[in-house]
Amino acid sequence: MNLKFENFVDTLQGEDILAKTDRLDEVLSSGIMTGNEALGMVTMNKVSPESDIREKDGKIHNVIMLGSNSYLNLSTHPQVMDGARQALDEFGYGMGAVSNYAGITDIHKELEGRIAEFYGVEDSIVFPSGYGANVGIVSALCSKNDVVINDAANHASIFDGCMLSGADIKVYPHKDMRYLERILSRLPEEKTGRLIITDGVFSMDGDMAPLDKIVELAQKYRCRVMVDDAHGVGVVGKTGRGTAEYFGVTGKIDLNVGMLSKGPGGLGGYCAASRKVVQYLRLYARSYFFSTALPASVAGGLNEVFKLLASDNAGREKLWENINYLKLKLSEKGFDIGNSQSAVIPVMIYSEPVLFELYDKLRRNGVYVNIVTYPAVRRKECRMRLCAMKDLNFEQIERAVDIIAKYAREYNVIS
């Protein structure tokens, strides 16, 4: 049987639309490794460096957690949890309405103000989901007369927003600035609606977009710039303000997009921009207009998060000690860890069968990592995706890398 992801996307000739679910079920229950072996796994603790998990066969065991995007452990920060608790007590657990109607409280307004201040811009809009933020922002601002120019490694939600917008979609190879300029230089004069979109920190490689160069090209070719800094906020830049700060282009990004679910440890997404852009998005971003507002408890927690981030007191330095130590230990063992500049560290495997088996072995032997393959990256670039976390200690990092190395040697990933 052919095991490619794509084989379960289309309805085959003569099939009912649900027949593909039978075909997939047959494969997943066949015992053949597909990379989905952890499907059904349950986490038994709050986000923490070591966690109990329950496998789908009911077995409970402990793992060192290298698979969480809550890099700064803000999901469990006492001040953040207190903020969430207070908002929960005041407003209950759900908002019961979309933001433009009865779904917004002063807690939500405070959060939007804090995010705008964090970027030094006029206003911000908070979406109830990060994925929805990208889809809503791009599809609201761009339409059939426009062109959107994307890094090939941009997040899926950006591409989905582009497709929904109906704009002409162009893609340049990952961080290839010469190719980007080639695209820009060939745009017809009459195509005046131009938006370059890039992740700040790339979610699968952990490297950063060269925003200084992108801003320069945008100015030269009269484009707007949107940066999704989901994995950069709180982590990179001199004071943790993200990739634009790192490259010295704060204030030159038209649409500062970010997710509240990664470093900030909560849920949701935002766009920090001018007052007029935010006003427009409130009315035209359909994933905002037609979607219930973030629970006040999450917004309350996030207000405390942004107090910590604004004063650069969220533990960034400690996180970087762990990032550097984890990278050092992996390099010492001989792993290919790409060019990470953030808390996301790829460990390249290059073979899906090896990746799937390794993933299963590591998890069952005490280390949880995420794995990435098609459709998130090309199959031949498949990898483990390790995330550093602030609350890990060096002993846990060493233990995790020893376990990873032991099993990786069995598969000749390292010698």
Ligand SMILES: Cc1ncc(COP(=O)(O)O)c(C=O)c1O
């Ligand atoms: C770069 C990037 N953008 C957007 C998202 C979507 O964010 P969320 O998971 O909060 O919906 C993610 C996370 O998956 C991401 O990595």
